[in-house]
Amino acid sequence: MEQIEIETYMQMALAEAQQAAALGEVPIGAIVVKNGRVIGRGHNLREQAQDATAHAELLAIQDACRTIKSWRLEEAALFVTLEPCPMCSGAIINARIGAVYYGASDPKAGTAGTFMNLLTDTRFNHQAAVYPGILATESQAQLRAFFRAIRAKQKAAKKLRQQG
Amino acid sequence: MEQIEIETYMQMALAEAQQAAALGEVPIGAIVVKNGRVIGRGHNLREQAQDATAHAELLAIQDACRTIKSWRLEEAALFVTLEPCPMCSGAIINARIGAVYYGASDPKAGTAGTFMNLLTDTRFNHQAAVYPGILATESQAQLRAFFRAIRAKQKAAKKLRQQG
Numbered sequence: 001m002e003q004i005e006i007e008t009y010m011q012m013a014l015a016e017a018q019q020a021a022a023l024g025e026v027p028i029g030a031i032v033v034k035n036g037r038v039i040g041r042g043h044n045l046r047e048q049a050q051d052a053t054a055h056a057e058l059l060a061i062q063d064a065c066r067t068i069k070s071w072r073l074e075e076a077a078l079f080v081t082l083e084p085c086p087m088c089s090g091a092i093i094n095a096r097i098g099a100v101y102y103g104a105s106d107p108k109a110g111t112a113g114t115f116m117n118l119l120t121d122t123r124f125n126h127q128a129a130v131y132p133g134i135l136a137t138e139s140q141a142q143l144r145a146f147f148r149a150i151r152a153k154q155k156a157a158k159k160l161r162q163q164g
Numbered sequence: 165m166e167q168i169e170i171e172t173y174m175q176m177a178l179a180e181a182q183q184a185a186a187l188g189e190v191p192i193g194a195i196v197v198k199n200g201r202v203i204g205r206g207h208n209l210r211e212q213a214q215d216a217t218a219h220a221e222l223l224a225i226q227d228a229c230r231t232i233k234s235w236r237l238e239e240a241a242l243f244v245t246l247e248p249c250p251m252c253s254g255a256i257i258n259a260r261i262g263a264v265y266y267g268a269s270d271p272k273a274g275t276a277g278t279f280m281n282l283l284t285d286t287r288f289n290h291q292a293a294v295y296p297g298i299l300a301t302e303s304q305a306q307l308r309a310f311f312r313a314i315r316a317k318q319k320a321a322k323k324l325r326q327q328g
Contacts, residue, residue: 052235052259053217053226062217071216086275086282087254094251095216108289111250115287116280118250123279125272 001077006101009033009079010135013103016043016056017081017142023048027142030056030080032064032073032097039076040064056080057088061095073097081139083110083132089118092128099129103139165241170265173197173243174299177267180207180220181245181306187212191306194220194244196228196237196261203240204228220244221252225259237261245303247274247296253282256292263293267303 009031016029020043032040042059046052057080065071073095083106084092092100100112100119111118112130119128173195180193184207196204206223210216221244229235237259247270248256256264264276264283275282276294283292 046235049229050233050235051226051229052237053222053229053255054235055258058217062215065213065215065217069214071210071214071218073216085254085258086288087251087258090249090251090254090275091217094219094249111254115285121279124250 001099006079006131006134009038009077010081010101010103010138012038012041013056013079013081014135014138014142016041016060017139020044020056021142021146027146028056028080028082030060030078032060032076032078034064034068034073034076039067053087055085055088056082057084058091061091061097065095071095077101078128079134081135081142082106083114084112084119085109086111086118092119093124093126096126097128099131101131101134103134103136104143105132105136165263170243170295170298173202173241174245174265174267176202176205177220177243177245178299178302178306180205180224181303184208184220185306185310191310192220192244192246194224194242196224196240196242198228198232198237198240203231217251219249219252220246221248222255225255225261229259235259241265243298245299245306246270247278248276248283249273250275250282256283257288257290260290261292263295265295265298267298267300268307269296269300 013029013031017027021027025044028044030042040060040063042056044056045054077099079101081103089111177193177195181191185191189208192208194206204224204227206220208220209218241263243265245267253275
């Protein structure tokens with residue numbers, strides 16, 4: 001895939017992440033593309049849905065399966081703003097996604113290069129090509145801005161409590 | 165948890181797996197229990213739903229989150245007839261499930277002891293206690309009977325084609 005195309009899809013994933021942020025969710029977004037067509041979209045909805053599995057990648061994969069009416073997403077590529085966790089890496093393997101492009105690395109749960117790389121582990125029955133660091137600066141900036149805003153809110157709430 | 169209680173819940177998971185088999189799905193079933201109450205159930209629905217994420221454990225965890233209206237399944241236990249794959253192990257970590265009891269080991273994708281143990285990896289922000297081999301014989305027998313029936317069907321179909 002050409003760099004301009006890769007960045008265009010990652011911009012779409014960043015826009016999904018922004019939708020999560022607007023709902024007060026940690027901004028993570030994902031897109032599934034097959035044959036030049038976006039077949040799946042998702043953004044983190046853990047708090048809104050109160051569902052531990054409502055990660056951006058999982059929702060985008062489920063959306064893609066619905067779109068093409070198949071659990072097999074062979075030759076599809078997944079774009080996600082943050083490195084996948086074990087659950088999402090496993091979903092990528094289960095769906096047989098061909099390539100994964102991600103933005104920021106995840107030092108807390110990353111399993112596509114940080115703690116391990118489940119996606120290239122040949123003991124599983126499928127491997128995906130992994131391309132890290134795509135628009136990583138933008139993804140990190142989005143995450144940092146979100147957590148900065150949360151901390152500012154918490155500080156303001158604490159100040160209010162102390163005054164009251 | 166007492167052995168009799170553990171086996172009772174695993175029998176429920178085996179009954180879930182039987183429901184999957186009745187639908188032509190690989191028989192895998194799961195149950196989530198919290199404070200002596202079954203709060204989630206699921207059985208493999210990958211083919212019926214054409215959804216790569218429709219594994220027994222993931223569906224049971226989603227069901228449990230809906231039941232208690234929370235993504236945090238702390239102090240809950242998951243019972244599953246087959247060792248969890250990376251996706252389901254990741255979902256268990258994400259939901260902060262306290263204990264996992266499983267039946268048969270999975271030589272193809274097991275990540276709760278076979279290839280690795282994601283559930284006890286202290287690099288993640290949560291660990292679960294893992295109890296393998298619960299009613300493993302029953303779980304294996306269920307899986308073997310299913311695949312034996314599939315092979316018999318395939319053989320009969322081949323014979324019919326050769327005769328036709």
